[in-house]
Amino acid sequence: MWNKLNKSMMLCQMLFGLSFYGVLVSLTRFFLEDLNYTEADTMMVVGAFAAIGPLFAIAGGFIADKLLGAYRSLTISYLAFVAGYFLLVVGATSLHVPTAMAGIALASYGRGLMSPSYPSLYKRTFSSHQDFEKGFPINYSVNNIGAFLGQYLFPMLVLYIGFSGGFAVSAIMAAVALFVLLVLHKSFKPMGKPIDQAAVSLTNWLIFAVASVAMIALVFFMFSNMDVGQNIVYAIGVLAIVYFIFLMFKVERSESLKMGTILIVTFLTTCFFVYYGQMMTSMNIVAMNTLKGSLFGFIPLEPEAAMAMNPLWCMVGGPIVAFAFHSLEKRGINLSTSTKIAIAFVLTTIAFGILTYFISTVGPDVAIRPEVFLAVHFFQAIAEVVVGSMVVAFILSVAPHHIENFSVSLFSVAIALSGIVGAALSTNIALEKGQVLTQEIAHNVYGEYFQLLTIMAVVMIGVALLCSKLIQILLTKAEQCEQGSSSDTKPEVVHSV
Secondary structure, three states, X not given: OXXXXXXXXXXXXXXXXXXXXXXXXXXXXXXXXXXXXXXXXXXXXXXXXXXXXXXXXXXXXXXXXXXXXXXXXXXXXXXXXXXXXXXXXXXXXXXXXXXXXXXXXXXXXXXXXXXXXXXXXXXXXXXXXXXXXXXXXXXXXXXXXXXXXXXXXXXXXXXXXXXXXXXXXXXXXXXXXXXXXXHOHHHHHHHOOHHHHOOOOHHHHHHXXXXXXXXXXXXXXXXXOHHHHHHHHHHHHHHHHHHHHHHHOOOOHXXXXXXXHHHHHHHHHHHHHHHHHOOOOHHHHHHHHHEOOOEOOOEOOOHHHHHHHHHHHHHHHHHHHHHHHHHHHHOOOOOOHHHHXXXXXXXXXXXXXXXXXXXXXXXXXXXXXXHHHHHHHHHHHHHHHHHHHHHHHHXXXXXXXXXXXXXXXXXXXXXXXXXHHHHHHHHHHOOOOOOOOOHHHHHHHHHHHHHHHHHHHHHHHHHHHHHHHHHHHHHHHHHHHHHHHOOOOOOOOOOOO
16 A cells, blocks of 8 residues: 555655644744734734635646646645745845745745645555545644644744744755655656646646746735735635536536535535634634643643644544544444534534633633643544545545546635634734733633634534535435446445445
8 A cells, every 4th residue: 555655745745744834833923023913913814824825726726637737736836835935034034024925925826736736646656545545644644743843843943043044944844845756756757647647838838837926926915915815715715616516517417416515525624624723823822822831741832832732633633533434434334524524523612612611711810721722632633634634535536537636626725715714703812912811801702702613613513414414315316327327337436424
């Protein structure tokens, strides 16, 4: 099952997690302290940085499917990371906001290219879809090794080498990943689709260049004008979904029904990642304002590094989730993807319920122990592993082959839409510049906000279970259509609930 190519890709994924999340965890304090942004503006920028990259996976899917192929798109994405982090170094050194924004825009563009091309190319390094489904949660854990190290170490690292030094470290790690991909290009070439194996025409390169410049300029504008930018995110997300629905009418009925299940799963994923986005925005601000003490009394922890607890548990969660569902399948219990998402919402309810309780009962010192955040991140991280690994595998199993990358990009659209919605919601707990957090504010503002999120998570458990039944009906009808059109053709994928 494992070979040099998928192991190399996981190394690149780990380096991406280490560099990207090292930058992400540094941005909040960088914008608050060095660039003198307010809490509300900072949460919108950081939330957008986490969200806008996945949004441009729509274009990344088109580029991988129609212009360059998955391998070239993935390679160029790492080049964009290197260039973007370098611009952040310059912006941090000179405290020049436009340069820093340009760096964020390039890194976001690189993530948009990477998001759809990585899983489709990674899948082809395995001999079967079953092996891929087993391996993808492991890949998710490897990515989170990098994310954990980045989020835990960078807040301490920048104390010694500054923000510019931290961004430079990220640029170096992205460059290493780029080098690995370039060295193995001959091995990757036969693994791709025909577009990966053929030479790229001059026309395609020109279209790619013009599209890239336009997208990077648009991202720069969005970061510089967040009020307008968030509306652009909504518009692009809706247009992508409308275009996907349009494609549903151009394929056979069996494929159209399967594509309908992708839309349902995309909706559930969007709802779930509103909660995931809180980690970078509201939960991060709460941690920075309330987290006191060392973890277990001896592990040093900067408040903004509380985010590192998420990838820490994701590393553990990947093998646990893979083993748990594999064990159930051996016993004949086959859960649908939406049922698994319902389980994820159960875990999310527990996570935000814990956070609500401790914020609502915080004392006059407005201090919360790190162990509370550790428990919250445990339940939310396991939920994230379930959704993050299972949804992509499901989409790849039902998507028409000719729009595979674009279909996967809908997962990224869900992350983008939820990230902006989540960031906008988070501004409700933002304090004014210079305002001091009190016990009353913690109870009434923080407590009520997280209580509402907990209640809505309970509602989503029921919604996900209803969607599970609907998806089962659609897939059954799709299989019946395939059997009716060709009696000697077996359904491509059999799904059970």
